[in-house]
Amino acid sequence: MEISVNDIRKSYRKHHVLNGISFTASAGECIGIAGKNGCGKSTLLSILAGVQRRDSGSFALDGHELFLSHKDLRNNVGYVPQGTPLMEELSAKDNLQLWYTKAEMEKELSEGVLKLLGIDEFLKTTVSKMSGGMKKRLSIGCAMSKKPPVLLLDEPCAALDLECKEKIISYLKDYKSRDGIVVITSHDAMELSICDRMFIMRDGVLVPYTYTGDIEDLVNNL
């Protein structure tokens, strides 16, 4: 299984945000994208998730163009934005009902992705009373409802404590081990540690970068 992103372009009037983004990723691979604030990382992910329209470009899974069919796109791509895509006044269980049938939820809570994310620990807690880490785990749990082979994560560990980050990273490692493809935007050292390949987005294009664990070097290259 392989995804192929080819020559994605996007501009807002005269502001060219993406000037031909291309990369490929194989099963079990994690692609990290870093870059300055406002460089277009989130725009790229929202285009790949089918939220925003691209000006041009393609996104294929095993040679099958995903942009041609919304159904194919949503069945194969899970998307977790920076914000919290949850109803704050409702419980975790209520929120999961939007994405899972009752039977699916019970199964996933006992042995599936929801169990792995530890959502069963706070199933009845209202979202507004959850920590940032719980919310993020629940968001990932919602995004995984269709068991997509591709997961797009927009800075998933931003502003989370170490324990929460560890839980999310642990889950992403597990997801990768099951041949999942992860595309992640991040500035976080822990998140970047699970990336197999990295790019820096600069002037609307992706520049390959080898992350050695030296954050200072990464910052200098942004």
Next chain:
Amino acid sequence: MKKSVTYFRLQLKRFFQMFPTIFVLSLVLFVSLGILFVSFFNQSSGSVRNSMVKLGIVGDLDEVYMDLAVTTMKNIDSSRYSIDLILIPDEETARESLLNGDIIAYAKFPKDFVLNALEGKVENITIAMTEESSGMGASMVNEIVNSVSEYLKNSSKAANAFYYAALDRGFDMSEDIKLTGDYSINIINMVLSRDSMYDVEEIGSAGAEEVEDRLFCGIVILFLLLWGLTCCQLFVPKKRALTTVLKSNGTGVLSQIIGEYLSYLAFMIATISLLVIGAVIIVPLLHVEEVIADVNIFKMIPGMILPILAISSMHFFIYEAADGFVGSMLLQFGVAMGTGYISGCLYPPFFFPRIVQQAASVLPAWSARVHLNEWIYSGPSAETSIILISYFIAFITLSVIIRWYRITRSEGGI
């Protein structure tokens, strides 16, 4: 489709979780506007319309002509601002009554005012009133008392001129001084008996609607307009991340808006129904039935459907368009009060300049008020129904466009 239904159900659950808070806020708004309605009703209702404006008269109560003068003045006006003249022995008591609000003004007649007047001596009556009483009624009182003063003085001058002219011509007037005085009083009585000169006939209020009917419908519509404020916490902050993820998973913007709007509408109807049921139970206990005596509640409820649709969709659109808690609240309040005010929800529309009336007549608040009025008191018209349905469709369409634009066209992360 299944996800859209689930989304609607969850939104409904979300709304009803906030029910206790929003119901208390709604109750406060309901009671406040109820009090406002009763006070407006009392100002304009028939029983109070003809109530007396109390005017104090300070003068020498033992003076022969004072009582006659007061009786005369009592007969001079039978218009809406009828005057009840109250004799007060001294100015100190009158001042106290004025400041307590027992009288609207008082007129102080100088000592031996009438006798002096009969002898041709000009003395002014002093009229005292508070700043609050310097309205239309007080102005009329002022005019009337000034008129009485002028009549007294001029008629006395005429009587005295006649008396001295007769003396100059050699008539013996020593026995006729009383007759001269009576002649003077007869002039006063004749001139001041103006109520025999005209009849007051009320031919209804300006415009097609009765004052009380317009007021009732106006307050109901104002309540609906302002009710949107109580739901601010349901719409702010915006759930942009959720709507974006929903869209990426196949629940389109139209489905989202329909699900959210229908849950808001259901919530609004449930809350208002509960308040109306409460009012139906409580109003008889308060003995204020006469204020809604003409209202048939079973006729009113179907008449509220289109106004509720138009106004709730307007709330929804404003929350969709505005950003932030303060911005949303200010916009909701401004639109509710502004459009409600010029649409005749508080004061009659003819109170405003014609251009404002023309502008207001195309607003949803105006159409909603007129529609409800027609439904309750005469019969529904197609015109207001079409306008309200058009507004409903327009607001929902605009909400869809705004959300779609925000999700698909805005730059940056979500």
